[in-house]
Amino acid sequence: MYKDTNCGEPRDTSVGEQITVAGWVNRRRDHGNLIFIDLRDRSGLLQIVFNPEYGETAHDLAQSLRSEWVVQVTGKVVARLPGAENPELPTGAVELSVTDLVILNRSITPPFEVSDDVEVDANTRLKYRFMDLRRPRMQEILKLRHKVTHIMWDHLTEEGFTQVETPILIKSTPEGARDYVVPSRVHPGDFYALPQSPQQLKQLLMVSGVERYFQIARCFRDEDLRADRQPEHTQLDFEMSFVHQDDVMKVVEDLYTRIVKEAAPDTTANGPFVRLTYAEAMERFGTDKPDLRFGMELTTITETAATSDARVFQAVASSGGSIRGFVAPGCGSYGRRQTDDLTEFAKSSGAQGLVFIALDESAPSIDALEDEHIKSPLKKFLSLDVIKKMATEMGAAPGDLMLIVAGTDKLVNTVLANLRNEMAKRLDMLDPKRLIFSWVYDFPLFDWDEELQKYEPAHHVFSSPKAEHMEYLDTDPGKVIGTLWDLVCNGSEMGSGSIRIHDKDLQTKLFNIIGYTEDQISDRFGQLLTAFTYGAPPHGGMGLGLDRFVAMLAGEEAIREVIAFPKTQSAFDPLFEAPSRIEDQQLEDLHIRVVMPKS
RNA sequence: GGUCCCGUGGUGUAGCGGCCUAACACGCCUCCCUGUCAAGGAGGAGAUCGGCAGUUCGAAUCUGCUCGGGAUCGCCA
Numbered sequence: 001m002y003k004d005t006n007c008g009e010p011r012d013t014s015v016g017e018q019i020t021v022a023g024w025v026n027r028r029r030d031h032g033n034l035i036f037i038d039l040r041d042r043s044g045l046l047q048i049v050f051n052p053e054y055g056e057t058a059h060d061l062a063q064s065l066r067s068e069w070v071v072q073v074t075g076k077v078v079a080r081l082p083g084a085e086n087p088e089l090p091t092g093a094v095e096l097s098v099t100d101l102v103i104l105n106r107s108i109t110p111p112f113e114v115s116d117d118v119e120v121d122a123n124t125r126l127k128y129r130f131m132d133l134r135r136p137r138m139q140e141i142l143k144l145r146h147k148v149t150h151i152m153w154d155h156l157t158e159e160g161f162t163q164v165e166t167p168i169l170i171k172s173t174p175e176g177a178r179d180y181v182v183p184s185r186v187h188p189g190d191f192y193a194l195p196q197s198p199q200q201l202k203q204l205l206m207v208s209g210v211e212r213y214f215q216i217a218r219c220f221r222d223e224d225l226r227a228d229r230q231p232e233h234t235q236l237d238f239e240m241s242f243v244h245q246d247d248v249m250k251v252v253e254d255l256y257t258r259i260v261k262e263a264a265p266d267t268t269a270n271g272p273f274v275r276l277t278y279a280e281a282m283e284r285f286g287t288d289k290p291d292l293r294f295g296m297e298l299t300t301i302t303e304t305a306a307t308s309d310a311r312v313f314q315a316v317a318s319s320g321g322s323i324r325g326f327v328a329p330g331c332g333s334y335g336r337r338q339t340d341d342l343t344e345f346a347k348s349s350g351a352q353g354l355v356f357i358a359l360d361e362s363a364p365s366i367d368a369l370e371d372e373h374i375k376s377p378l379k380k381f382l383s384l385d386v387i388k389k390m391a392t393e394m395g396a397a398p399g400d401l402m403l404i405v406a407g408t409d410k411l412v413n414t415v416l417a418n419l420r421n422e423m424a425k426r427l428d429m430l431d432p433k434r435l436i437f438s439w440v441y442d443f444p445l446f447d448w449d450e451e452l453q454k455y456e457p458a459h460h461v462f463s464s465p466k467a468e469h470m471e472y473l474d475t476d477p478g479k480v481i482g483t484l485w486d487l488v489c490n491g492s493e494m495g496s497g498s499i500r501i502h503d504k505d506l507q508t509k510l511f512n513i514i515g516y517t518e519d520q521i522s523d524r525f526g527q528l529l530t531a532f533t534y535g536a537p538p539h540g541g542m543g544l545g546l547d548r549f550v551a552m553l554a555g556e557e558a559i560r561e562v563i564a565f566p567k568t569q570s571a572f573d574p575l576f577e578a579p580s581r582i583e584d585q586q587l588e589d590l591h592i593r594v595v596m597p598k599s
Numbered sequence: 600g601g602u603c604c605c606g607u608g609g610u611g612u613a614g615c616g617g618c619c620u621a622a623c624a625c626g627c628c629u630c631c632c633u634g635u636c637a638a639g640g641a642g643g644a645g646a647u648c649g650g651c652a653g654u655u656c657g658a659a660u661c662u663g664c665u666c667g668g669g670a671u672c673g674c675c676a
Contacts, residue, residue: 034633223675
């Protein structure tokens with residue numbers, strides 16, 4: 001070993017010890033005859049002192065040291081001079097008085113300072129990711145991520161799960177996201193696809209009798225990137241046989257509670273997890289992934305609003321749409337600028353407009369509202385009675401701002417859900433250290449696709465319809481609720497699971513409903529359906545996004561921050577400069593000819 | 600594919616039509632300095648302003664296109 005002690009370890013109890021440490025020069029303070037070095041390794045910082053009286057050669061050598069050089073130093077741990085302690089550092093009571101210095105490697109001037117305090121351009125960070133990852137914050141995130149996956153392995157192993165690796169080279173399944181494909185050399189013209197998830201494979205493992213499978217699985221999707229989307233992401237994928245919905249949920253609830261407690265002790269999670277049906281979530285929050293850290297729940301006021309003289313309300317109500325809204329507490333004093341902002345925000349979510357009613361805080365009560373207490377662009381169309389009634393229904397009080405959107409159900413929900421989150425942000429109601437988990441369950445199995453005029457799977461095609469809804473499969477598939485649920489936390493979907501279909505005929509029926517031909521079914525799902533005919537156990541499971549979870553525990557917005565070597569928004573890796581051209585010989589071996597796009 | 604924001608020495612920013620042969624901080628180089636910890640002091644090097652085209656007597660500053668980064672809608676779980 002090059003070292004017998006880590007930089008972050010020495011304490012005042014270590015005084016007098018002879019130690020050897022090795023690491024990177026974090027910073028150098030050269031006083032001429034006295035040189036201080038902050039030496040950094042994975043454990044932290046240690047102040048090294050070069051004093052010619054204790055090591056003349058070492059001191060001479062130390063004059064050449066620069067940032068990020070790699071050195072090995074031997075010396076004695078000494079207490080710092082009284083008054084020279086540094087309470088900022090865990091090792092701040094002591095320092096290493098050096099007798100020997102070995103320069104293990106030098107560094108050219110770094111592209112940016114290795115420190116949490118500097119903000120560096122994303123491209124530069126990724127190009128020098130190996131430097132970026134030296135920053136303490138990034139080291140901390142790498143360790144956090146490891147801790148999370150370690151607990152997953154431990155916990156699931158304790159619960160009787162077996163980890164099984166599934167292939168990365170598998171078959172393209174054109175529905176869902178676009179596949180990444182890999183050409184085959186031995187089968188000219190054929191391609192593998194990288195898995196979007198190991199869904200079919202884990203179900204096959206259930207047929208194989210594994211009963212409890214898990215994998216921390218890489219999943220690939222060739223779609224446009226976002227702050228929370230990378231071309232490859234990692235899922236905790238697991239599947240269980242002979243279980244019901246609650247059994248699967250319990251595994252996750254126990255696991256995630258434990259992870260938050262052990263891996264992110266400064267963060268709190270609720271327990272038990274909140275349970276909401278899909279219908280209830282949509283009704284109360286307008287979204288299937290509500291942020292439950294704050295209230296501002298939605299209210300439907302279609303009937304009341306329709307009795308007003310406002311033509312927008314009348315038109316929407318008579319055409320079967322809805323009028324809904326929520327109350328932003330204490331925002332009744334918002335000025336023109338702020339309400340304009342909100343209207344603009346609503347429009348960017350697709351709304352035609354935003355109706356707001358500001359109630360002045362000087363009003364003694366809702367019943368005692370007078371004309372002068374009300375500010376609203378629709379004021380002249382809304383009688384005092386209608387406003388009072390709306391305020392009562394929505395639970396508004398003097399001093400509040402009522403935000404109302406009218407339109408089709410879907411649009412109203414989308415706009416209000418976004419607006420609700422926006423208001424929470426503005427009102428500073430979002431504490432990232434507070435995690436509120438919820439189960440949103442009883443999702444419909446199918447969505448009606450207006451454009452294609454056909455049913456689409458709401459989540460995925462393998463989820464089992466509720467037993468009591470089987471009859472609707474033939475009569476009205478849109479009404480079928482699946483044994484299908486999401487794990488939601490602070491407004492983000494953390495994962496999704498279901499009890500799967502394990503019957504060939506039922507699975508085939510579902511494929512038919514979403515319009516797959518016999519050929520498509522056998523081509524894409526033949527292996528699964530065949531397996532089902534050999535005694536498939538009832539089973540269910542989940543896929544949970546690891547990157548997003550770790551980002552949340554770390555308090556990061558972008559999953560890029562919690563992936564060691566991520567890609568840019570154009571799916572480019574600036575470090576390796578991937579993707580890249582390949583040799584003509586490689587193309588030839590793969591039977592591939594490249595046709596560049598025109599223009 | 601759409602919309603929006605950003606692109607100035609190594610890093611982060613200022614400058615937003617002539618005062619810019621570009622300013623500041625950090626970093627880098629040289630020298631001084633035995634108690635600093637974002638050390639200090641003195642001096643120095645380093646960018647033609649992402650690229651191209653245009654407007655103008657004159658562009659880092661205006662316009663168009665383009666490239667790159669980021670946010671977001673579509674897409675995607």
